[in-house]
Amino acid sequence: MSLHSNLHAEPWLISLDSGSATPVYVQVAQGIKERIRTGLLQSGTALPAERELAQALGVSRVTVRGALALLAEQGLLTRRHGSGTFVAPVQSDIPARPLGILSSFSDDVRSRGQHPGAKVLHFEKARPQPSEALSLELTPHDQIYRIQRLRTANGEPLALEESTLPADLVGALRPSDVRDASLYALLSARGLRPHHAVRHLRAVNADLTLAGLLGVPVGAALIMTERVSWTPQGQAIEYARAHYRGDKYDFVMELHGEDTSA
Template identity: 40%
Template sequence: FAPALWHRPGRGPRYQQLHDHIAAAIRDGRLADGAQLPPERELAELAQVSRVTVRRAITKLVAAGQVDQRRGAGSFVRRGSVKLEHTLSTLTSFTEYMRARGLTSTSQVLARGLFPPAPDETVALGLATSARVARIERLRSADGVPMALERSSLPADILPDPDLVDLSLYTVLRAAGTAPHRALQRISAVNLAAREAERMALPEGAAALLIERTGYLASGRPIEFTRGLYRPDIYDFVAELRLED
């Protein structure tokens, strides 16, 4: 959280610039959920503004519900107010995405093994019904906060031993030269069933984003079908749109 902004002359009142700078740091994860903001005096020094200006910027963040002020303790990023912006144009793994934001990802494996494919897996992976599918169900957390519940399915010849997946599925696939080269994603809104809600520490029926990713090798063969339930209060999916030629 370096106030690099202050090296450039900005537009608008100073308090607004400082507000925008802190809000951006919260949005892109440089200031983490629950993190303490630098003390007023320090912010004023860093930003070379008066303490009145700092106070105005913080008051605006408090009014927007992004920051909590605790008497005698200071200002903190309000828990649960952090949104993670996930760009839709690059193919990244959960582990890489969190690492890039300075967050530590952990996974709790709920189930894994080789199974006969379910109908949706047969269709997505183009499998024969006699084939076997490697399936891993994981609860994925960032800095200890449950973020997503994912079920990844791959043809058994691509992942013969699902127990090999420790932290990152894509790391295992990359080592074998079988990581997806491109992927298609479908995003829809769902309400969590009781079991899913419990695992994500959310109330039953809570809204979630369902993201289904089908990953393909360069040859066009589908090798990954992941069905992930993501917390909509944390994730924003962002895509850049261009005018068609």
């Protein structure tokens, strides 16, 4: 069946074959994928609402929903809660963080030609929780700064970061000190730049709170990291947890084979 778009938009003039063994939703996904590949649908392009797209294609909304879900699974589309469905950035647009290099979020984003931002969601000076005290080698009577920030690139949310810092080591700190600023740069200015760290990564799904903050659907794939960093003198300076958008951020690891020549 041929399509005459009610949207009067060339990208949606997709030819569908009702007699094909290929499910219609897959045909729709293939048609949209081809338009993304050829540049007819560019990064950031907003797709019509499901109802409008179904009407334009002459198919059901269930068919359209299946096609969009398939493309989202392949990383070609991204869904923003309350905003709609968009063509995802090409891989080169996604900041890649080398796993073997200890660098700040701000440095990573700037290396991609983007402007980093940090919105402070929570800031407090308090006693450490058991996990924080253990990671930072503190006693239950010490004090820490607990900071939660929404990290952005060119104003778009990329990650939710939670950092715990030993108050006695860091010195006086205010919320304004970490707003739209690199935490590593601040620590460096105080002679406390992290020198080495241990980081754990795992895949998680966005719950309602994370989805709302990061602008992704509930259940969207996220990369969760947990890290402890030390100064050159061996002082634990930061215990950090972060949730990165899986569609906007990736980590790169360089691997080497074992030397078996000996």
